Amino acid sequence: MIGSLGLKLARFAVVLSVFALWEVLSRTGMVNPRLLPSASDTIAMLGQLLQRASVRSDLAVTASEVAVAFVLAVPCGALIGFAIAENRYFAEVAKPLLFFAFSIPKSIFLPMFILVFGVGFSQKVGFAFFSTIFIVIMSTTVAVDSVKTEYLTVARSYGATTAQTAFRVYLPSMLPVLLETVRISMIFNLTGVLLAEMYASRDGIGHQIATWGENFQMEQLLAGVLMIAIIAMTFNELVRWVETRCSHWRT
Amino acid sequence: MTISSTTLRRMIVVSLILCWEILPRFHVIPELFLPSLSSTLLAGWTDAGEYGHALMVTLYEVAVSMVFACGGGIIAGAVVGSLPRPRVLIMPMVSSLYAVPLVILYPVFTVWLGIGSESKIAFASIYGFLPTMLATAAGIQTIDPQLLIAARSMGATLTQRVTRVIIPAAIPTVLSGLRVGGALVIVGVVVSEMLISSAGIGYLISRYRTILDSAHVFAGVLLVLVLAVAFNAIIRFVERRAAIWQTGTHAGADAAGGDAPAILPATA
Amino acid sequence: MQPLANVTRLQPASRAGSIQIKNVGQVFKTSTQSVEALSDVSLDVKPGKFVVLVGPSGCGKSTLLMMLAGLRKQTSGTILINGAPIVAPDPDRIGVVFQEPSLFPWLTAEENVEFPLTLRGVDKAERRRKAQEALLLVGLDGFAKRHPHELSGGMKQRVSIARGLVQDPPVLLMDEPFAALDEQTRMTMGDELLRIWAATGKTVVFVTHSLTEAVYLADEVVVMSARPGRIVDHLTVTLPRPRTYEMLSGDAFGAMRDRIWRHIRKSA
Numbered sequence: 001m002i003g004s005l006g007l008k009l010a011r012f013a014v015v016l017s018v019f020a021l022w023e024v025l026s027r028t029g030m031v032n033p034r035l036l037p038s039a040s041d042t043i044a045m046l047g048q049l050l051q052r053a054s055v056r057s058d059l060a061v062t063a064s065e066v067a068v069a070f071v072l073a074v075p076c077g078a079l080i081g082f083a084i085a086e087n088r089y090f091a092e093v094a095k096p097l098l099f100f101a102f103s104i105p106k107s108i109f110l111p112m113f114i115l116v117f118g119v120g121f122s123q124k125v126g127f128a129f130f131s132t133i134f135i136v137i138m139s140t141t142v143a144v145d146s147v148k149t150e151y152l153t154v155a156r157s158y159g160a161t162t163a164q165t166a167f168r169v170y171l172p173s174m175l176p177v178l179l180e181t182v183r184i185s186m187i188f189n190l191t192g193v194l195l196a197e198m199y200a201s202r203d204g205i206g207h208q209i210a211t212w213g214e215n216f217q218m219e220q221l222l223a224g225v226l227m228i229a230i231i232a233m234t235f236n237e238l239v240r241w242v243e244t245r246c247s248h249w250r251t
Numbered sequence: 252m253t254i255s256s257t258t259l260r261r262m263i264v265v266s267l268i269l270c271w272e273i274l275p276r277f278h279v280i281p282e283l284f285l286p287s288l289s290s291t292l293l294a295g296w297t298d299a300g301e302y303g304h305a306l307m308v309t310l311y312e313v314a315v316s317m318v319f320a321c322g323g324g325i326i327a328g329a330v331v332g333s334l335p336r337p338r339v340l341i342m343p344m345v346s347s348l349y350a351v352p353l354v355i356l357y358p359v360f361t362v363w364l365g366i367g368s369e370s371k372i373a374f375a376s377i378y379g380f381l382p383t384m385l386a387t388a389a390g391i392q393t394i395d396p397q398l399l400i401a402a403r404s405m406g407a408t409l410t411q412r413v414t415r416v417i418i419p420a421a422i423p424t425v426l427s428g429l430r431v432g433g434a435l436v437i438v439g440v441v442v443s444e445m446l447i448s449s450a451g452i453g454y455l456i457s458r459y460r461t462i463l464d465s466a467h468v469f470a471g472v473l474l475v476l477v478l479a480v481a482f483n484a485i486i487r488f489v490e491r492r493a494a495i496w497q498t499g500t501h502a503g504a505d506a507a508g509g510d511a512p513a514i515l516p517a518t519a
Numbered sequence: 520m521q522p523l524a525n526v527t528r529l530q531p532a533s534r535a536g537s538i539q540i541k542n543v544g545q546v547f548k549t550s551t552q553s554v555e556a557l558s559d560v561s562l563d564v565k566p567g568k569f570v571v572l573v574g575p576s577g578c579g580k581s582t583l584l585m586m587l588a589g590l591r592k593q594t595s596g597t598i599l600i601n602g603a604p605i606v607a608p609d610p611d612r613i614g615v616v617f618q619e620p621s622l623f624p625w626l627t628a629e630e631n632v633e634f635p636l637t638l639r640g641v642d643k644a645e646r647r648r649k650a651q652e653a654l655l656l657v658g659l660d661g662f663a664k665r666h667p668h669e670l671s672g673g674m675k676q677r678v679s680i681a682r683g684l685v686q687d688p689p690v691l692l693m694d695e696p697f698a699a700l701d702e703q704t705r706m707t708m709g710d711e712l713l714r715i716w717a718a719t720g721k722t723v724v725f726v727t728h729s730l731t732e733a734v735y736l737a738d739e740v741v742v743m744s745a746r747p748g749r750i751v752d753h754l755t756v757t758l759p760r761p762r763t764y765e766m767l768s769g770d771a772f773g774a775m776r777d778r779i780w781r782h783i784r785k786s787a
């Protein structure tokens with residue numbers, strides 16, 4: 001058996017060897033360095049990019065779009081999800097439709113958002129909202145269903161008030177699923193914003209990445225990819241960390 | 252309740268379709284935003300040849316990517332799922348990688364492989380690979396170890412255990428992985444065609460968008476929807492045929508229930 | 520010692536169905552500690568006997584059975600079945616029935632029973648014939664084409680027993696086979712098992728938690744203690760056969776059950 005520290009070291013080693021391989025391939029010329037700049041050059045470029053005012057403002061634009069879409073989509077989706085899950089008749093009617101809406105690809109509707117909103121902030125936020133809300137609705141219905149009816153019965157038999165059941169029963173037992181919803185919906189949200197920026201936009205980091213690609217600026221492009229990957233994974237791990245903390249105090 | 256939920260649902264669907272036709276026709280919604288159903292179908296019909304040709308390109312790219320994404324994903328998932336050590340090592344990394352919006356990789360592929368089919372295939376393969384792998388690995392893990400012990404007690408060799416127990420027991424989860432991965436492959440191909448390309452349905456959608464021809468844009472979107480829904484229906488049909496597997500193992504329930512968010516397609 | 524009455528069931532000059540366990544021990548080593556699950560277990564089972572193992576949970580009954588089945592290697596000592604050592608699962612000599620029926624959900628009852636024969640490449644007609652015979656023996660001849668999910672818990676366990684018997688091994692090992700069944704089904708299954716046992720003359724090693732079940736079924740009851748598992752008592756049940764429900768309330772039955780219970784309480 002490997003201990004948990006050993007496991008972390010092993011994972012670190014895997015990541016490190018990926019970067020090492022990347023470095024070697026590029027340095028030795030096994031892969032054309034114009035097509036694959038070395039890892040060290042890319043990381044250096046990433047540092048430079050973060051200093052640039054234009055990149056910073058692009059990041060700020062993207063962040064604001066992500067934040068607005070997220071703040072709109074999560075509560076709206078959660079409310080709709082609650083409404084659907086709480087009413088059995090409503091759930092029976094809506095769930096198959098929802099499953100269908102959920103399973104169809106959202107990205108192909110991106111052109112419609114441009115036709116409706118033109119190119120700009122509202123189009124990108126609108127599209128990100130659209131690509132996020134279905135997963136939020138879906139996960140919320142799952143979350144509500146995950147509240148064990150036994151808990152509710154027990155709580156009621158002890159004479160709990162509505163507010164008490166909401167805060168003492170619903171919230172704690174749904175918390176893990178809600179956090180999971182936040183995590184997953186952020187993935188969808190981020191993808192939505194970046195795709196919208198790459199497709200048609202004048203600013204934002206997605207737009208910048210697409211432009212670097214069109215101009216064959218591999219170093220900048222890879223640095224941009226690395227930057228987004230780091231941001232996305234950091235957020236993901238953060239929510240996961242909270243999840244594990246919560247599951248600790250729950251048990 | 253006087254009407255059954257199914258009836259109400261049908262009514263909702265029918266009225267949505269009617270709205271799609273009526274609202275644009277009476278200019279409640281501008282035709283630019285939402286062309287009516289009839290003008291969409293008409294646009295598709297008049298340029299059927301063009302759409303047909305684009306569909307061939309897209310289908311070709313989807314088929315090749317499907318082989319890479321699903322084949323690779325199933326093999327990788329089976330290996331990772333059945334070997335405990337790599338699983339503990341790699342699975343958390345893979346699901347962490349899953350959080351990265353992969354769409355940003357597409358420009359990299361266009362630089363490397365050009366704007367032809369190759370870059371679409373590369374991108375869509377990567378796009379569909381992870382969920383297929385995650386689903387397959389999860390499926391292999393849900394195989395009841397008791398079945399393997401029982402097979403061993405009956406003298407099954409390692410090969411027999413793989414072919415007669417592990418593979419049949421993993422089929423339901425592999426199918427659901429295929430459904431998720433395959434849907435992503437379709438999205439990946441169309442999205443990359445929309446971004447930069449010179450052929451395919453995604454390309455047509457984007458080209459008609461730049462000249463603000465909504466009806467033709469919608470015809471393309473509709474075609475992709477039909478493709479995605481048809482693919483989904485085919486896999487579901489196969490899944491139903493294999494329903495005995497579903498009811499018999501934990502895999503079916505798990506894939507549809509608790510683990511679902513982890514393997515849902517990021518079809519943003 | 521037992522009178523030799525039962526020996527008439529056997530083919531003379533054959534040691535088919537004899538079990539010799541000599542000074543067997545099992546130590547489980549994990550990274551942090553080593554657990555001595557069984558220590559110096561010796562047991563002789565005569566052909567055709569119905570032996571029941573009882574003992575507190577975790578005393579190593581399953582472990583012992585796994586070693587008899589060749590599914591786990593003992594750390595020390597020897598195990599002979601039919602006079603020859605057990606080194607690997609040997610379906611010719613041993614049939615195993617687990618607590619969970621462990622049926623393959625994608626196969627019909629009949630195909631499940633055929634499974635051990637399929638593994639050895641027995642031809643289809645022969646397989647069918649033997650499976651039919653085994654299903655008839657367990658009283659399920661009308662259910663050959665059903666899948667496991669269409670069968671009740673008791674029926675599934677019957678299929679599992681048929682599967683254990685299909686190769687006609689002289690020894691049948693059963694690890695709490697009725698533990699998951701309800702009380703009534705359990706009693707019926709006990710009678711059924713005794714009937715099958717009487718009809719086939721197998722040596723049966725049967726693990727159970729239920730003292731009533733132990734006394735009701737057994738020729739001999741072997742009582743084990745926990746940590747490390749040892750044999751603390753080995754008693755012969757003198758109740759006549761066939762066993763009947765009336766015996767359950769008799770004094771002899773109660774005395775035997777009390778004696779076992781005292782051992783278990785002492786060692787737990």
Ligand SMILES: Nc1ncnc2c1ncn2[C@@H]1O[C@H](COP(=O)(O)OP(=O)(O)O)[C@@H](O)[C@H]1O
Binds near residue numbers: 548575579
């Ligand atoms: N694979 C294993 N690794 C470590 N310890 C084990 C393993 N299998 C069983 N044990 C330990 O051996 C002891 C006997 O287990 P088992 O044979 O399952 O008991 P029983 O069937 O009598 O309840 C228990 O203490 C159990 O924890």
Ligand SMILES: [Mg+2]
Binds near residue numbers: 580581582
């Ligand atoms: Mg046991």
